[in-house]
Amino acid sequence: MIRSKICDLLGIKYPVFQGGMAWVADAELAAAVSNAGGLGIVAGMNMNGEQLRAELKKLRSLTDKPFGVNVMLMSPFVQEVAEVIIEEKVPVVTTGAGNPLPYIKKWIDAGTRVIPVVASVSLAKMVAKRGASAIIAEGGESGGHIGEAHTMPLVPQVVDAVDIPVLAAGGIADGRGMAAAFMLGAEGVQMGTRFLVAHECNVHQKYKDEVIKANDGSTSVNGRRIGHPARALKNPFTKLFSEREKDVNATDEELTQFGTGALRKAVKEGDWENGSFLCGQIAGLVKKEQSCKEIIEEIVMEAEQILKTAASRCE
Ligand code: TUI
Numbered sequence: 001m002i003r004s005k006i007c008d009l010l011g012i013k014y015p016v017f018q019g020g021m022a023w024v025a026d027a028e029l030a031a032a033v034s035n036a037g038g039l040g041i042v043a044g045m046n047m048n049g050e051q052l053r054a055e056l057k058k059l060r061s062l063t064d065k066p067f068g069v070n071v072m073l074m075s076p077f078v079q080e081v082a083e084v085i086i087e088e089k090v091p092v093v094t095t096g097a098g099n100p101l102p103y104i105k106k107w108i109d110a111g112t113r114v115i116p117v118v119a120s121v122s123l124a125k126m127v128a129k130r131g132a133s134a135i136i137a138e139g140g141e142s143g144g145h146i147g148e149a150h151t152m153p154l155v156p157q158v159v160d161a162v163d164i165p166v167l168a169a170g171g172i173a174d175g176r177g178m179a180a181a182f183m184l185g186a187e188g189v190q191m192g193t194r195f196l197v198a199h200e201c202n203v204h205q206k207y208k209d210e211v212i213k214a215n216d217g218s219t220s221v222n223g224r225r226i227g228h229p230a231r232a233l234k235n236p237f238t239k240l241f242s243e244r245e246k247d248v249n250a251t252d253e254e255l256t257q258f259g260t261g262a263l264r265k266a267v268k269e270g271d272w273e274n275g276s277f278l279c280g281q282i283a284g285l286v287k288k289e290q291s292c293k294e295i296i297e298e299i300v301m302e303a304e305q306i307l308k309t310a311a312s313r314c315e
Helices: 005-010 027-035 049-062 078-087 101-109 121-129 151-161 175-183 205-213 236-246 252-259 262-269 281-285 292-313
Strands: 016-018 040-043 067-072 092-096 113-118 135-138 166-169 188-191 219-222 230-233
Touching: 016 027, 016 040, 016 292, 027 040, 027 049, 027 067, 027 292, 040 049, 049 067, 049 078, 067 078, 078 101, 101 113, 101 121, 113 121, 121 135, 121 151, 135 151, 151 166, 175 188, 175 292, 219 236, 230 236, 236 252
Parallel strands: 016 188, 040 067, 067 092, 092 113, 113 135, 135 166, 166 188
Antiparallel strands: 219 230
């Protein structure tokens, strides 16, 4: 059995978080992950306060285990989502795509544990000082919005900089990745891409098929010019986006407008022409649809086996 401080801290069986993927991470997926012993996380990104409240009601009807809500800090609904988290006494909040400092104290005072996603040592230090319970260090191998650093250099540097548990994210989809994260000093992992193809994940079947078809070169990063770099499966949409990004005559506003709604088109409609199929670089390793329970148990067992036998390398 893998022992981890994060399990004791949150009362979960396995140190595995499911990323709070915008438009993807709904009550059904989060409940399946929490029921399987991980930490299921609902995306607050694409919901206003009332929609989040309804999703939490559904989630609580599906699980009595700990769960989290992810707050995407650039969401137009960030204020109301932050309030609903307090009113609904959400056990864990993860944050992404920005600096959560303005909200941390309010959440902690309400009894919510705050676990920010960071892409740099400087933000990790700042949130640790303000009372974060743990940190998710996310490298640029991740799908979706990313920072500059990659997982291998980022995780150990964050581990050295703070004295709270660190989870690794970005480029992890199996037990080898999980074992490697522990070797870097992490106390757990967060995965998104592997959960995209879970039976309980409600993305369009085309999305799952394309993740399963993907190989090591299937993703690219676009959006740097408008300050929102995001990793997604290469498709007609990313090709056009990349051309417009290089076009000096296209304004930043036009580019932003072009990207608006593309994630919803991918998740809900499976629209390969116009959709943004956010996906991590590790997709080439994801080869079949499984239940959340199968995914989590397989990864943890594999990691345990690797960690147990690792000592045999040394005489
Ligand atoms: O947030 C994510 N991944 C996401 S959010 C998203 S939805 C979206 N919609 C429109 C534009 C952009 C995104 C899709 N994928 N992951 C967590 C994450 N946070 N990755 C990187 C960061 C991050 C980056 C910079 C966190 C903090 C940060 O620092 C900002 C600062 O002020 O220091």
